[in-house]
Amino acid sequence: MNDRLFAYTLRLADDAAILGQRLGEWCGHAPTLEEDIGLANIALDHIGQARALYTYAGEVEGKGRDEDQLCFLRKEREFSNCLLVEQPNGDFAETIARQFFFSAFMLPFWEKMKASRDETLAAIAAKAEKEAAYHLRHSAEWVIRLGDGTRESHERMQDAIELLWPFTGELFEADDTVKALVAEGIAVDPATMRDVWGETVKKVLGQATLEMPEEGWAQTGGRSGIHSEHFGHLLTAMQYMQRAYPGLKW
Amino acid sequence: MYTQALNNLEAVTDVEDAGRNAAFQARVDNEYKIEPNDWMPEGYRKTLVRQISQHAHSEIVGMLPEGNWITRAPTLKRKAALLAKVQDEGGHGLYLYSAAETLGASREELNEQLLSGKAKYSSIFNYPTLTWADIGAIGWLVDGAAIMNQIPLCRCSFGPYSRAMIRICKEESFHQRQGYELLLTMCKSSQEQKDMVQDALNRWWWPSLMMFGPSDKDSQHSAQSMAWKIKRFSNDELRQKFVDATVPQAHYLGLTIPDEDLKFDEETGHWEYGEIDWSEFARVLKGDGPCNRQRMKARRKAHEDGAWVREAALAHAEKKKARKAQKAA
Amino acid sequence: MNEKTTPLWEVFIRSRNGMAHRHCGSVHAADAEMALQAARDVYTRRGEGLSIWVVPSAEIVASDPGAKDMMFEPTGTKIYRHPTFYEIPEEVGNM
Numbered sequence: 001m002n003d004r005l006f007a008y009t010l011r012l013a014d015d016a017a018i019l020g021q022r023l024g025e026w027c028g029h030a031p032t033l034e035e036d037i038g039l040a041n042i043a044l045d046h047i048g049q050a051r052a053l054y055t056y057a058g059e060v061e062g063k064g065r066d067e068d069q070l071c072f073l074r075k076e077r078e079f080s081n082c083l084l085v086e087q088p089n090g091d092f093a094e095t096i097a098r099q100f101f102f103s104a105f106m107l108p109f110w111e112k113m114k115a116s117r118d119e120t121l122a123a124i125a126a127k128a129e130k131e132a133a134y135h136l137r138h139s140a141e142w143v144i145r146l147g148d149g150t151r152e153s154h155e156r157m158q159d160a161i162e163l164l165w166p167f168t169g170e171l172f173e174a175d176d177t178v179k180a181l182v183a184e185g186i187a188v189d190p191a192t193m194r195d196v197w198g199e200t201v202k203k204v205l206g207q208a209t210l211e212m213p214e215e216g217w218a219q220t221g222g223r224s225g226i227h228s229e230h231f232g233h234l235l236t237a238m239q240y241m242q243r244a245y246p247g248l249k250w
Numbered sequence: 251m252y253t254q255a256l257n258n259l260e261a262v263t264d265v266e267d268a269g270r271n272a273a274f275q276a277r278v279d280n281e282y283k284i285e286p287n288d289w290m291p292e293g294y295r296k297t298l299v300r301q302i303s304q305h306a307h308s309e310i311v312g313m314l315p316e317g318n319w320i321t322r323a324p325t326l327k328r329k330a331a332l333l334a335k336v337q338d339e340g341g342h343g344l345y346l347y348s349a350a351e352t353l354g355a356s357r358e359e360l361n362e363q364l365l366s367g368k369a370k371y372s373s374i375f376n377y378p379t380l381t382w383a384d385i386g387a388i389g390w391l392v393d394g395a396a397i398m399n400q401i402p403l404c405r406c407s408f409g410p411y412s413r414a415m416i417r418i419c420k421e422e423s424f425h426q427r428q429g430y431e432l433l434l435t436m437c438k439s440s441q442e443q444k445d446m447v448q449d450a451l452n453r454w455w456w457p458s459l460m461m462f463g464p465s466d467k468d469s470q471h472s473a474q475s476m477a478w479k480i481k482r483f484s485n486d487e488l489r490q491k492f493v494d495a496t497v498p499q500a501h502y503l504g505l506t507i508p509d510e511d512l513k514f515d516e517e518t519g520h521w522e523y524g525e526i527d528w529s530e531f532a533r534v535l536k537g538d539g540p541c542n543r544q545r546m547k548a549r550r551k552a553h554e555d556g557a558w559v560r561e562a563a564l565a566h567a568e569k570k571k572a573r574k575a576q577k578a579a
Numbered sequence: 580m581n582e583k584t585t586p587l588w589e590v591f592i593r594s595r596n597g598m599a600h601r602h603c604g605s606v607h608a609a610d611a612e613m614a615l616q617a618a619r620d621v622y623t624r625r626g627e628g629l630s631i632w633v634v635p636s637a638e639i640v641a642s643d644p645g646a647k648d649m650m651f652e653p654t655g656t657k658i659y660r661h662p663t664f665y666e667i668p669e670e671v672g673n674m
């Protein structure tokens with residue numbers, strides 16, 4: 001088995017699954033009916049990506065684990081999603097900021113991934129790119145709308161940006177796994193995404209009349225399984241059925 | 251999904267021009283669709299606004315019991331299907347609010363009526379979803395009952411309602427099928443899961459039968475609704491159809507319907523069922539079901555928490571318009 | 580009720596290339612971009628569309644149903660506008 005490819009694919013799968021899980025919590029509780037439906041669409045895109053990526057990770061691993069075993073039967077320290085996606089929904093501004101930061105990274109990421117020498121990842125990227133493009137457009141417009149809207153919405157949006165900012169640094173982190181796969185032409189070097197990400201964020205925050213935070217401290221750890229306190233609770237809900245009723249078909 | 255025949259009809263007032271009324275009735279009798287700008291009796295308009303908005307409210311409140319399981323769905327495939335289904339219900343609510351809006355009732359006004367407790371919604375959503383099997387039971391029984399109720403509404407005399415229902419019915423059949431398939435998978439997988447399904451059936455069966463509304467003998471307003479072709483079948487007719495369809499489906503799953511009086515009548519070809527507890531129906535409808543207060547609290551919270559977002563969107567749109575005007579000047 | 584109303588938009592969707600946009604429903608949105616995205620999210624969940632128009636509902640001008648006879652009746656007698664009005668021997672064929 002290609003250990004690195006397995007670990008790398010699993011990270012991408014975890015990112016998608018955990019963000020999909022968070023967005024799914026909104027269903028039935030969003031600020032408008034239209035947005036309720038919109039957020040569910042984004043969640044469904046992420047869940048779809050997670051399924052494809054977990055399935056592929058399982059194939060690479062070659063131990064017969066399927067998408068559900070990988071998603072529902074691993075423990076806290078085995079999950080390697082970035083910290084950003086696991087952050088709680090908070091108010092609508094926090095959800096939008098999280099989506100915006102993530103999608104602003106994932107759009108150029110998937111664009112590049114389409115050229116991966118790994119055909120499966122390239123194919124997943126081709127589909128995910130279009131989804132990410134819509135997620136970015138949708139979330140960026142909300143950042144602008146809330147930043148420019150009322151005094152209250154401006155403050156909330158600015159607070160959300162500040163709150164989540166420290167988690168954005170992790171997106172650009174490259175450990176040995178990533179570096180080796182970049183050298184093989186399989187992975188995308190996240191460091192090369194920094195400029196385009198920064199430009200997108202700067203442009204949108206500018207239009208939203210929001211302040212761009214200083215570079216500052218980057219909180220990382222997700223890729224090596226060091227998560228936030230919230231994360232165990234997320235898994236508790238998500239994995240409940242498979243833990244309580246092991247080995248059954250649903 | 252989910253109209254509940256609540257039979258709250260407005261009588262035709264006699265101040266209205268009898269001639270116009272007769273012409274209107276003739277159009278309805280000839281199966282012409284009535285469109286929003288057409289003249290219509292005030293009673294027809296009010297009945298429709300109330301029925302359509304109740305139907306819309308039911309869709310929206312209906313998102314809550316099922317939404318309760320989105321984060322805990324046992325597989326990714328089931329999670330996606332459930333999320334898509336609950337999202338569809340939001341969509342159905344939206345189509346229906348739009349249909350009601352063509353009659354001059356704004357979404358904000360209708361929502362206000364729901365949140366203040368003035369408007370009713372289907373009593374079924376005041377029951378809790380306790381296990382994963384409840385998600386299957388809702389799809390099979392509650393969406394099944396909704397389909398029975400709704401297919402005739404595709405032919406409703408009011409154009410926008412009928413068109414919304416056609417769209418909804420198309421989407422709804424996925425809901426019912428995913429529910430039944432989910433239960434089938436569980437029943438085949440293990441005895442423990444089958445017991446869970448039986449328990450869900452025991453809790454959802456009677457409330458599902460109540461979804462068709464009071465029995466015909468207690469339902470005074472049906473005649474006018476029938477004449478206006480807002481309603482095509484009586485409550486009991488639809489309920490019987492539902493029982494006849496679902497009893498064999500329950501047997502196929504190897505389940506027992508929780509009704510000791512249930513028996514097949516060879517002569518009529520129908521399943522006879524026992525007496526429905528109408529006092530429970532009245533109580534839940536009045537507000538004293540297991541979750542009425544929680545459902546309303548959740549809706550109010552979503553509405554209040556979202557207020558600043560809606561205000562911001564409007565404020566931004568105003569600013570944008572002003573900037574554009576300034577640029578042009 | 581103190582909630583400000585959010586404008587209503589009518590949604591038109593082109594289902595396939597070459598087809599006309601068809602009215603399919605409405606959405607609420609503060610501005611045009613929001614309306615377009617809401618229309619996409621609400622009305623194309625099952626691959627129903629290739630192109631969307633949104634129009635502010637308040638901008639639609641409709642004919643008065645009361646004027647229906649005046650508007651549409653007179654055309655009913657102009658049967659000479661239809662090809663079947665003209666009899667051509669079968670062997671001549673169509674164009």
